[in-house]
Amino acid sequence: MSKNFVKIDEERCKGCGLCINFCPKKVLSFSDKFNSKGYRPAQQHDLENCIGCGFCYMMCPDAAITVFKETAEV
Amino acid sequence: MEKATYKKPKSLAEKEFSYCPGCHHGIIHRLVAEVIDELEIQGKTLMVAPVGCSVFAYEFFDVDGTVAPHGRAPAVATGMKRAMPERMVFTYQGDGDLAAIGTAEIIHAANRGEKITTIFVNNAIYGMTGGQMAPTTLLGMKTTTSPYGRKAETEGFPIHVSELLKETAGIVYLERVSVSSPQEVIKAKAAIKKAFIAQKKGLGFSLVEVLSTCPTNWGLDPVESINWLNENMKKEYPIGVFVDKVGDIK
Amino acid sequence: MAERIMVKGNEAMAEAAVRAGCRLYFGYPITPQSEFTEYMARRMPEVDGVFLQSESEVAAVNMVYGAACTGHRVMTSTSSPGFSLMQEGVSYIAGAMLPAVFVNVVRGGPGLGDIQPAQSDYFQSTKGGGHGDYHLIVLAPGSIQEAVDLMETAFRLADNYRVPVMMLADGMLGQMMEPVVFPEYVKLDGINDHSSWALRGTDGREPHKVTSFDIDPVRLEEMNTETHKVYEEIRSKEIRFETHDLEDADYILVGYGTMGRILGSVVKMARKQGIKVGLFRPISLWPFPYDELKKAAKGKRFCTVVEMSTGQMVEDVRLSVEGALPVHFYGRTGGMVPTPDEVFKELVRLIG
Numbered sequence: 025m026s027k028n029f030v031k032i033d034e035e036r037c038k039g040c041g042l043c044i045n046f047c048p049k050k051v052l053s054f055s056d057k058f059n060s061k062g063y064r065p066a067q068q069h070d071l072e073n074c075i076g077c078g079f080c081y082m083m084c085p086d087a088a089i090t091v092f093k094e095t096a097e098v
Numbered sequence: 099m100e101k102a103t104y105k106k107p108k109s110l111a112e113k114e115f116s117y118c119p120g121c122h123h124g125i126i127h128r129l130v131a132e133v134i135d136e137l138e139i140q141g142k143t144l145m146v147a148p149v150g151c152s153v154f155a156y157e158f159f160d161v162d163g164t165v166a167p168h169g170r171a172p173a174v175a176t177g178m179k180r181a182m183p184e185r186m187v188f189t190y191q192g193d194g195d196l197a198a199i200g201t202a203e204i205i206h207a208a209n210r211g212e213k214i215t216t217i218f219v220n221n222a223i224y225g226m227t228g229g230q231m232a233p234t235t236l237l238g239m240k241t242t243t244s245p246y247g248r249k250a251e252t253e254g255f256p257i258h259v260s261e262l263l264k265e266t267a268g269i270v271y272l273e274r275v276s277v278s279s280p281q282e283v284i285k286a287k288a289a290i291k292k293a294f295i296a297q298k299k300g301l302g303f304s305l306v307e308v309l310s311t312c313p314t315n316w317g318l319d320p321v322e323s324i325n326w327l328n329e330n331m332k333k334e335y336p337i338g339v340f341v342d343k344v345g346d347i348k
Numbered sequence: 349m350a351e352r353i354m355v356k357g358n359e360a361m362a363e364a365a366v367r368a369g370c371r372l373y374f375g376y377p378i379t380p381q382s383e384f385t386e387y388m389a390r391r392m393p394e395v396d397g398v399f400l401q402s403e404s405e406v407a408a409v410n411m412v413y414g415a416a417c418t419g420h421r422v423m424t425s426t427s428s429p430g431f432s433l434m435q436e437g438v439s440y441i442a443g444a445m446l447p448a449v450f451v452n453v454v455r456g457g458p459g460l461g462d463i464q465p466a467q468s469d470y471f472q473s474t475k476g477g478g479h480g481d482y483h484l485i486v487l488a489p490g491s492i493q494e495a496v497d498l499m500e501t502a503f504r505l506a507d508n509y510r511v512p513v514m515m516l517a518d519g520m521l522g523q524m525m526e527p528v529v530f531p532e533y534v535k536l537d538g539i540n541d542h543s544s545w546a547l548r549g550t551d552g553r554e555p556h557k558v559t560s561f562d563i564d565p566v567r568l569e570e571m572n573t574e575t576h577k578v579y580e581e582i583r584s585k586e587i588r589f590e591t592h593d594l595e596d597a598d599y600i601l602v603g604y605g606t607m608g609r610i611l612g613s614v615v616k617m618a619r620k621q622g623i624k625v626g627l628f629r630p631i632s633l634w635p636f637p638y639d640e641l642k643k644a645a646k647g648k649r650f651c652t653v654v655e656m657s658t659g660q661m662v663e664d665v666r667l668s669v670e671g672a673l674p675v676h677f678y679g680r681t682g683g684m685v686p687t688p689d690e691v692f693k694e695l696v697r698l699i700g
Contacts, residue, residue, distance in 0.1 A: 027100050040120035040313075040320040046280055063119065079280040081104035085124030086115055091104035111555075142549035146414070156557055162547035164417050164558045167440050170410035173402065177414025178547065180398045181372055181422070185549050203410070206403040 027094030028076030036088035037065035043080035049073045107131035109140040111160045120320020122310035125277045129287045143186040146171040148195035151225040155190045169200025172207035175214040188215040193234040194224040211268025211302035215293045221312040229315030233257040260307045264340040270302035272341035276309040278324045296344045352527040357492045358383035364499035369536040371397035372422040374411035379463040380519040381453035384425040405430040409437030416446035419542025425451035439478030443560025447506035450514045453522035456683035464683025465519035470660035474634040485513040486633040488605040492526040507540040520606045588631035597626030603654045613688040641668040650674040
């Protein structure tokens with residue numbers, strides 16, 4: 025697994041798909057599940073290829089995404 | 099080890115946004131909050147929300163805030179700033195609010211060089227009331243009150259707020275941006291930051307116009323909306339810096 | 349002893365506001381109150397205050413709203429058409445429970461009307477004016493000295509109850525000159541501590557939100573109910589009125605503001621001729637002294653209400669006396685001011 029990954033707050037997500045559209049590595053997709061508001065939230069299906077670029081975060085209109093990026097050990 | 103390099107800014111409230119899926123308000127809110135965090139002004143910022151979709155904006159920021167009557171946010175912000183000149187005051191307004199009913203207030207706040215910042219979200223339509231024609235609606239665009247498409251002969255022309263405001267002497271920073279791609283989001287944030295810095299330095303009035311989608315009322319999905327914005331809105335409302343008297347902020 | 353100086357009503361009220369601790373003034377010129385705005389333009393810089401001439405009354409009232417959000421003493425002054433333009437903001441200020449003071453130097457209406465004294469904004473001032481369930485405290489001074497004395501009261505009431513307060517004057521009061529004694533400067537420390545709700549920046553505390561808004565009808569009703577509890581308290585504690593020669597009177601004259609003062613002369617004229625007339629002059633128009641007037645009118649033969657309008661406060665007088673005695677009305681309108689002679693003649697005619 026890549027040490028870069030995203031965490032999506034499934035309850036905040038409204039399934040607009042902008043993160044999926046703008047992900048350069050196409051590691052995101054819609055979940056099969058529905059959240060309590062009836063939206064299908066985005067999920068990271070590809071755990072290997074995230075580069076931690078933050079594009080998904082930047083385009084997310086619901087502040088639902090946190091991006092974790094591998095950093096050098098302190 | 100992994101570190102959260104991109105995460106919800108501190109000055110954004112926990113409350114979930116009330117906006118429709120794909121609406122750009124949420125992106126713009128986040129950018130404003132990131133700027134507030136980076137300038138370390140959360141504890142000394144007052145905000146004025148408008149009437150329209152972003153009427154709830156005062157709930158989405160962890161700063162002191164109020165809601166102005168429709169279009170009057172620049173006047174309300176003026177009163178706040180004059181009462182507390184050492185505080186940062188910003189208004190957040192849509193195009194119905196700012197460019198129609200609030201035209202007088204925005205022009206005079208800008209012209210007085212009121213030391214406030216306005217975030218102006220232009221999506222060419224009235225969102226909250228259900229997709230009516232705005233002064234910014236493009237020619238030919240169909241809305242619930244221009245069901246045959248906006249015609250110049252009867253409905254006039256799309257109003258260009260930034261082009262109008264650039265002539266006012268009190269404005270020190272004025273830029274039109276969009277948030278239609280990650281690259282543009284980065285530029286939009288830089289513009290918002292510069293607008294806040296202009297205020298922090300006490301230079302005068304600053305405004306950032308942000309082109310935004312309204313997927314629900316445009317009748318397009320969020321991605322199609324961005325394409326429509328890129329193809330149509332940017333032609334009518336070109337991106338760019340109109341006024342920059344702030345200079346190098348480094 | 350404090351000095352008595354000749355001063356114009358508009359300027360006297362403005363100076364009184366400065367002494368009451370008001371350091372924020374937003375306004376727009378309109379006759380017959382423009383001297384108020386001009387005085388503030390000169391005076392505010394002397395006390396490190398803020399004077400701003402807005403682009404309209406609509407903007408002025410919203411500047412007042414914004415400044416009131418910070419919990420500092422703030423005011424505007426205007427005249428009838430200007431106050432009509434302010435109604436939207438007044439409703440928001442009342443809804444958001446913000447302290448602010450308004451001075452309305454009433455002129456003839458409706459519409460553009462004229463620039464002479466009138467009392468035709470009584471309904472607008474006391475029954476709402478803007479949309480929604482709300483009230484202003486409305487104070488109606490009968491002389492310049494009283495206007496000066498009431499100014500600090502107006503700010504204090506606004507601060508205590510977090511409601512907008514109006515000084516309802518008229519063109520006569522605004523334009524004439526009288527000798528006045530000004531009060532000392534108020535020390536504001538602790539008087540208007542609004543730190544529990546005011547918008548002044550969080551500085552680490554929980555954010556404050558000031559709105560007249562709640563999308564949830566259950567919560568909006570709660571909000572309105574809370575506001576109305578405050579109104580009830582005001583109704584029980586803040587009734588103000590003045591009476592003259594009522595005890596042995598057969599007849600009772602009722603008038604407020606400038607008219608109340610003129611009726612004072614009428615009472616003297618009548619008494620000289622052996623006609624037993626008394627005066628009831630409401631000073632708080634909202635809350636209106638319903639019970640006090642009812643008590644005062646008990647046993648009298650009739651009541652005559654005189655206004656510089658076609659009859660507005662007379663409705664509240666009728667509500668007060670509940671049909672216990674006949675209520676007559678005499679009024680002039682359009683900027684015409686009834687003279688003591690003509691009111692006296694009317695009184696004699698009514699006595700028959």
